[in-house]
Amino acid sequence: MSVSLQQSSASAVLEARRAHNDKLARKADQARAVWFPLTLLALLSLLPLLQLSGNYNYVLHIVLFTASYVAMASSWNILGGFTGYVSLGHAVFFAIGGYFSGMILARFGISTIVTAPVAGLVAAIAGYLIGRITLNVRGPSFIISSIALLMIARILFDNWAFIGGANGVTLPVNSLSAQWAKVPYYYAMLAIAAVTVWVSYRIKHSKFGLGLRAISKDEVKAESAGIDTRFYKVLAFALSAFFVGMTGAVWGEYLTYLRPNIFLIILVSANLVLMCILGGKGTIAGPVIGAILIVALNELFVATMGASELNILGTGLVMALGLIFFPLGLVGTLARRGKLPRVLNWD
Amino acid sequence: MSELLQVTNITAGYGDGPAILDGAHLTVEPGKVHCIIGPNGAGKSTLLKAICGMLTIRKGDVVFKGKRLNGLRPDQILRAGICFVPQERALFPKMTVRENLRMGGFVLDDQRELERRIGEILERFPILKERADQQAGTMSGGQQQTLAMARTLIIKPDIVMLDEPSLGLAPKVVQEMFDIMKMMSAEGVTVLLVEQNALIGLKNSDWGVVLDLGRTLFEGPASTVLSDPRIQELYLGGKKAA
Amino acid sequence: MTDIIQILILGLALGGVIALMGSGLALVFGVMRIVNLAHPSLIIAGAYIAYWGAKLTGIDPIVMLPVAAAIMAGIGVLMYRLVFEREARNAKYSEMTVLLTFALAMIVEGVLGGLFTNTQRVTSPGYATDAFFLGDLFIPKGQLYAGLISLVIIGALSLFLKYSRLGYAIRATTQNREAAELLGVNVNLISVLAFAIGIGLAGAAGSLVSFVFSFFPAKHWEWIAMLMSVVVLGGMGSILGTVVAALLLSVIAAFVGTWVGATWSTMTFFLALFVILLIRPQGLFGEKPEMA
Numbered sequence: 001m002s003v004s005l006q007q008s009s010a011s012a013v014l015e016a017r018r019a020h021n022d023k024l025a026r027k028a029d030q031a032r033a034v035w036f037p038l039t040l041l042a043l044l045s046l047l048p049l050l051q052l053s054g055n056y057n058y059v060l061h062i063v064l065f066t067a068s069y070v071a072m073a074s075s076w077n078i079l080g081g082f083t084g085y086v087s088l089g090h091a092v093f094f095a096i097g098g099y100f101s102g103m104i105l106a107r108f109g110i111s112t113i114v115t116a117p118v119a120g121l122v123a124a125i126a127g128y129l130i131g132r133i134t135l136n137v138r139g140p141s142f143i144i145s146s147i148a149l150l151m152i153a154r155i156l157f158d159n160w161a162f163i164g165g166a167n168g169v170t171l172p173v174n175s176l177s178a179q180w181a182k183v184p185y186y187y188a189m190l191a192i193a194a195v196t197v198w199v200s201y202r203i204k205h206s207k208f209g210l211g212l213r214a215i216s217k218d219e220v221k222a223e224s225a226g227i228d229t230r231f232y233k234v235l236a237f238a239l240s241a242f243f244v245g246m247t248g249a250v251w252g253e254y255l256t257y258l259r260p261n262i263f264l265i266i267l268v269s270a271n272l273v274l275m276c277i278l279g280g281k282g283t284i285a286g287p288v289i290g291a292i293l294i295v296a297l298n299e300l301f302v303a304t305m306g307a308s309e310l311n312i313l314g315t316g317l318v319m320a321l322g323l324i325f326f327p328l329g330l331v332g333t334l335a336r337r338g339k340l341p342r343v344l345n346w347d
Numbered sequence: 348m349s350e351l352l353q354v355t356n357i358t359a360g361y362g363d364g365p366a367i368l369d370g371a372h373l374t375v376e377p378g379k380v381h382c383i384i385g386p387n388g389a390g391k392s393t394l395l396k397a398i399c400g401m402l403t404i405r406k407g408d409v410v411f412k413g414k415r416l417n418g419l420r421p422d423q424i425l426r427a428g429i430c431f432v433p434q435e436r437a438l439f440p441k442m443t444v445r446e447n448l449r450m451g452g453f454v455l456d457d458q459r460e461l462e463r464r465i466g467e468i469l470e471r472f473p474i475l476k477e478r479a480d481q482q483a484g485t486m487s488g489g490q491q492q493t494l495a496m497a498r499t500l501i502i503k504p505d506i507v508m509l510d511e512p513s514l515g516l517a518p519k520v521v522q523e524m525f526d527i528m529k530m531m532s533a534e535g536v537t538v539l540l541v542e543q544n545a546l547i548g549l550k551n552s553d554w555g556v557v558l559d560l561g562r563t564l565f566e567g568p569a570s571t572v573l574s575d576p577r578i579q580e581l582y583l584g585g586k587k588a589a
Numbered sequence: 590m591t592d593i594i595q596i597l598i599l600g601l602a603l604g605g606v607i608a609l610m611g612s613g614l615a616l617v618f619g620v621m622r623i624v625n626l627a628h629p630s631l632i633i634a635g636a637y638i639a640y641w642g643a644k645l646t647g648i649d650p651i652v653m654l655p656v657a658a659a660i661m662a663g664i665g666v667l668m669y670r671l672v673f674e675r676e677a678r679n680a681k682y683s684e685m686t687v688l689l690t691f692a693l694a695m696i697v698e699g700v701l702g703g704l705f706t707n708t709q710r711v712t713s714p715g716y717a718t719d720a721f722f723l724g725d726l727f728i729p730k731g732q733l734y735a736g737l738i739s740l741v742i743i744g745a746l747s748l749f750l751k752y753s754r755l756g757y758a759i760r761a762t763t764q765n766r767e768a769a770e771l772l773g774v775n776v777n778l779i780s781v782l783a784f785a786i787g788i789g790l791a792g793a794a795g796s797l798v799s800f801v802f803s804f805f806p807a808k809h810w811e812w813i814a815m816l817m818s819v820v821v822l823g824g825m826g827s828i829l830g831t832v833v834a835a836l837l838l839s840v841i842a843a844f845v846g847t848w849v850g851a852t853w854s855t856m857t858f859f860l861a862l863f864v865i866l867l868i869r870p871q872g873l874f875g876e877k878p879e880m881a
């Protein structure tokens with residue numbers, strides 16, 4: 001028998017690893033295209049000028065609708081994308097925000113655009129309290145608890161006479177002409193979306209965001225590394241409820257009514273998850289791209305097929321195919337292959 | 348050369364991940380106790396998994412009684428006569444001892460014969476007989492390991508591969524496990540063992556194999572391995588400890 | 590006193606049905622470690638099979654039970670082959686798998702909605718509106734039959750798991766997949782089988798449900814949390830536990846429904862789930878924190 005104890009060249013391995021890390025860091029630094037979302041935002045804020053030359057209400061509606069989902073999906077991403085806690089109950093915060101500001105509008109005539117931050121705060125407090133309970137568990141347990149939360153909220157809202165029960169509440173319509181009626185909500189929603197994306201960007205690049213991602217990788221290790229995981233998770237949950245609540249507030253007045261079967265349905269939650277998965281969970285551009293894709297797809301479905309039963313079928317199909325073939329989402333998959341176009345690199 | 352199992356220069360890994368084993372070889376002779384030693388992460392468990400068909404072998408050969416085993420499923424390799432007890436938790440904790448033994452003979456078709464062999468095993472291991480209708484998960488670590496080893500005997504295999512049977516056991520119990528192994532070997536069952544504690548492992552074996560970084564560095568009589576100064580220094584803590 | 594016995598009887602009968610609804614979920618989780626959020630939607634699919642059987646041919650939903658079970662078992666095999674086979678290979682749990690079952694639930698709901706519209710349905714065999722009277726007590730025949738049949742099916746399932754060779758293999762795979770494979774169990778085949786039985790049980794439950802509850806395609810969202818609370822309280826994967834939990838929660842729900850109000854009776858199950866979450870911080874399924 002031969003004995004061939006070659007000294008494994010440990011130093012060579014270390015050297016190679018260092019070179020590899022350097023290369024990765026250089027790649028990540030390759031100027032991210034922050035200018036792109038900013039330009040997009042500037043262009044979109046000029047869009048209402050179109051109304052001077054005709055009626056482009058449909059265009060405004062689509063952008064507003066997309067912006068609302070951009071805000072909510074990016075918000076969901078703070079919890080679901082960064083920490084890996086998948087919530088299917090975020091429609092609850094949408095409803096809390098919508099009903100809080102909506103009821104103030106109905107009683108005192110104060111526009112929800114004004115009270116939206118407070119609505120966000122109320123949703124965040126609810127998120128904080130709920131998170132204290134449900135964030136004790138993870139994985140499938142957490143997902144199921146979030147569905148149960150939605151069911152509980154639905155029963156409560158359906159049976160609470162003060163907020164109109166299952167019939168909901170009709171909200172006063174603003175006094176602007178049809179031409180300009182959508183514009184305030186347009187700007188409000190655009191602003192909420194922009195702020196949400198910006199906040200999620202700031203979170204991702206903060207120590208807090210680093211902690212959240214550590215939690216998603218290995219919670220025990222994160223904890224032993226000195227991260228207060230419990231506080232981090234609950235804070236992420238509250239933050240992600242905040243922007244969904246704000247969106248709900250503005251959406252209620254835009255819609256001119258509040259009703260549990262609009263706000264408290266699983267499809268709203270499912271859409272947020274779907275957008276993040278399709279775009280790329282945990283990335284900044286992912287939820288934005290996902291929201292645009294899904295809204296476009298939705299319009300296509302509704303335009304070609306109409307029926308709402310097919311809507312849920314389409315959503316399910318797209319989600320299943322996305323999960324099977326692109327579990328990392330569009331942005332994630334392209335980035336993994338090193339083919340992410342610079343305009344989509346906002347991280 | 349009367350080898351029972353011959354592993355030549357195999358390359359293997361998990362899924363389409365990197366090759367964990369690259370250039371591992373091994374000779375197993377009938378009736379002897381063989382011990383694979385090496386540091387944590389060397390690929391010892393991976394080698395056993397590759398032999399028993401849980402991993403795809405990318406290069407090299409595993410030849411057993413003159414037949415190539417490459418590409419066979421674990422159940423086919425089991426039927427061929429190689430039984431593997433993986434590291435930790437090899438039992439069905441919520442099944443009784445008897446049910447666990449019955450699972451040990453899952454590949455047997457003759458149920459009468461199976462019951463007869465279970466009876467035999469229970470006679471030979473009084474501790475198991477005592478607890479035949481107790482849930483396996485409620486027994487002590489040593490008893491569980493005894494059951495895991497006894498269970499392999501149901502199908503009367505040629506080779507039993509044991510991955511760190513002494514893990515988490517008290518020293519006195521560890522010696523009992525080695526005694527069972529010797530008994531198995533005396534009955535003609537060939538044992539292939541992975542052992543963290545190289546010293547105890549080699550002392551109780553006939554043949555030693557040193558594995559590191561996925562390669563076989565040395566293979567030879569256990570006494571030779573034990574006395575080789577370089578191996579003592581690297582794997583037995585020889586000089587450092589002294 | 591009669592009141593209490595009356596409520597108890599109604600709760601137990603419904604509990605039997607709920608146990609059957611949950612048992613397939615428990616089995617699939619046990620063997621595959623898959624939390625199948627699509628399970629309730631498949632129960633509804635089974636209910637539609639019974640409904641159309643009754644409507645088109647006048648066949649009794651109880652007679653349709655084996656048919657619904659067989660069809661759904663076939664669908665289970667198809668689902669396994671198309672979707673879960675690849676998931677089964679990576680032993681590691683991923684929330685992606687749960688989301689995949691969630692997507693499947695939406696697909697099933699969408700298909701059912703497209704085929705049968707969102708109208709509430711119920712099959713109405715004669716016994717569904719009939720009852721036995723014992724003194725002051727009344728026992729609705731439909732619920733009684735459904736509950737008893739459910740318990741018989743679960744009993745048969747338990748015997749199968751306990752004594753048959755395949756039952757051994759299923760239990761072994763549930764407890765230690767790797768060890769079972771090493772002992773010669775074809776775990777892939779066992780997974781398909783468990784899936785087929787699990788989804789078949791959904792079909793069987795569906796045909797009983799069809800005359801006990803009214804149903805429509807989106808109804809399953811209410812059931813998922815209800816069934817989860819039952820399966821979880823029953824110790825995840827344990828069939829006997831599932832039965833006990835179903836009977837217990839269903840009886841409590843019956844009392845809540847009578848004394849507090851019908852809308853609040855389902856709340857019992859949801860709240861039970863939260864209570865379990867509070868007192869079992871290690872998670873419903875004992876998941877380890879590093880599972881991501």
Ligand SMILES: Nc1ncnc2c1ncn2[C@@H]1O[C@H](COP(=O)(O)OP(=O)(O)O)[C@@H](O)[C@H]1O
Nearest residue numbers: 361364367385386387388389390391392393394
């Ligand atoms: N299931 C697995 N998937 C991927 N890599 C693995 C797996 N199990 C072990 N490895 C890797 O294979 C290498 C060797 O592991 P192993 O064979 O368990 O070592 P040993 O048993 O000698 O301690 C380690 O680097 C480990 O990270």
Ligand SMILES: [Mg+2]
Nearest residue numbers: 391392393434
């Ligand atoms: Mg090992």
